[in-house]
Amino acid sequence: MRTLNVALGDRAYPIHIGRGLLAAPSLILPFLRTPRVVIVTNDVVGPLYLEGLQVALTGHGVRVDAVALPDGERHKDWQTLNLIFDKLLAERCERSTTLIALGGGVVGDMAGFAAATYQRGMPFIQIPTTLLSQVDSSVGGKTAINHPLGKNMIGAFYQPRLVLADISTLDTLPDRELKAGLAEVIKYGLIRDPALFEWLESNIERLLARDPDALTFAVERSCTNKAEVVAADETEQGERALLNLGHTFGHAIETGMGYGNWLHGEAVAAGTMMAAELSRRLGWISAEDVARIEVLHRRAGLPVQGPVLPVATYLDLMAHDKKVEAGRLRLVLLRAIGRAVIHGDAPPEAIAAAIEARCE
């Protein structure tokens, strides 16, 4: 097992990464304020891992309740969030009860938002079971639900007390979701870790074959990058926005196509290609760089083009982005492979042309 630290002062917390961690309740017990937890999972992950975790914790005298949400991004809404609150209140959970998210990004985002707001805040633990949530969404305290007009529009910054990334859970992850998670790993390479990008160019097939050492390396290296950025800029006043490479375009794809039809990672991949294309049109990176980025995404089994939506629809959806300031779209673009910047002055025609060039 490897352990990283998210350095946030009195809210610092560890990320444990390794195989078989779910069977080691001793990793969780020190972080419970009282011997009482509620596990939030979904109807796909629950049947695989819930009982084992429940038995392990119960064996140590912890009272465990659980709630299984319907699976998928389309359920990341008020109605589903209320299932968590209903359970917490029906079981008379106190504000000292610990909420545990057992699942992917949707479960983590919703459980985290519930923990942030139930009785104005209860302790929270992330146990991510997808590659995407292990490398990205479980770390850093962003929680949210979607609104019909925009993804992740309603949420809170709320840090977990512990992240437990059990690599073994990736054994059961569907191929499509494994690939989607790779999009966020590639992202770290592109924005700040050129050595990781090169490592991916050499090892992408090992990841697709679920080589445990390669997966562990990818998760650890991604979390290291994420933890550094979050520690420096918890509430996204500056540098943290770079983690959203491809996300402004990507969120437009997810919202525009209906939540869940494109996986988040797939939308980020296509969005990253749009950002790369725009960076090239601004003269910042070469056509060769764009090709290199495209090849890696293709090898990872990820889309390199967005869906065919009118460019006006893309722009309209992007105008809801959280990085918009004084009506101006601020985009994460590339100065090089391994170096991203925030840019608020891309000409609208160039943005439109980049989208156009990257719609199938």
Next chain:
Amino acid sequence: MRTLNVALGDRAYPIHIGRGLLAAPSLILPFLRTPRVVIVTNDVVGPLYLEGLQVALTGHGVRVDAVALPDGERHKDWQTLNLIFDKLLAERCERSTTLIALGGGVVGDMAGFAAATYQRGMPFIQIPTTLLSQVDSSVGGKTAINHPLGKNMIGAFYQPRLVLADISTLDTLPDRELKAGLAEVIKYGLIRDPALFEWLESNIERLLARDPDALTFAVERSCTNKAEVVAADETEQGERALLNLGHTFGHAIETGMGYGNWLHGEAVAAGTMMAAELSRRLGWISAEDVARIEVLHRRAGLPVQGPVLPVATYLDLMAHDKKVEAGRLRLVLLRAIGRAVIHGDAPPEAIAAAIEARCE
């Protein structure tokens, strides 16, 4: 105009108290991050004060949008909260847009929670227009909505950047709401300010007659008490819980009777009498003290008995209280008029008997 300060470090903020403040946009302008606000009000307060505020701000180049919620505690729920999010998204508000609450406690609690969670946090200003919100709920950053199983169960600690208590707005406040607000003023006297309690004994009729000087004094003295407590214990780890005198009983009344049938202040008044009765049964205060507290509440036109609900129903509803710890109800009780304590060891029979004695 008088100005108090809530000393919360880099999140400190002023409370301005006086007459005619709504007509002075210069008090608001320095707190806007961009020249753009959304005013949340309700369908009772809006027709009275919205247009004036809108015109005043627009005259200074501020873009103003507004949303009017249905009035009343029964609407303090997800559905109504979503009206705010719908407006913010439809108008493409950014996370730098300022949300202004113009109304009573329900408007302030909901607008505050919306501000805390829209795009994970936007600037927020409180303009309370009821006595209850001016003396209590607008200060201190508690925001929340209700759940069918418990009042204020879903929320956040989120401080405003400014509180503007315009005493003139009390001119239009219905008598019943004026009286309800007095319950929270009496509360400060009981928990930590015996001189205020005595002042109220001498001046309660002036307040009921809406004497401007008396109202200004009551608001300022209440806010001074509130600001001191909040500065010492923002997230209610200790002392702040004392502000909930009468509230555990009171929330049970509000939830048990259906939100809005008892005003919050009315329920707090009856709950405070239950807490006083229990304190007497524990031998902490005298029957004379209880009588003195009762007389002041009666003179303020407030109920001194709770509604007739089975005691078991009271206890069941109280078990959802946010102060419950390890299954144990922690109550705010009185050691004297002017001194409250948190107590977790009241015998269940004594609690039941105190409720019984104070149900009509």
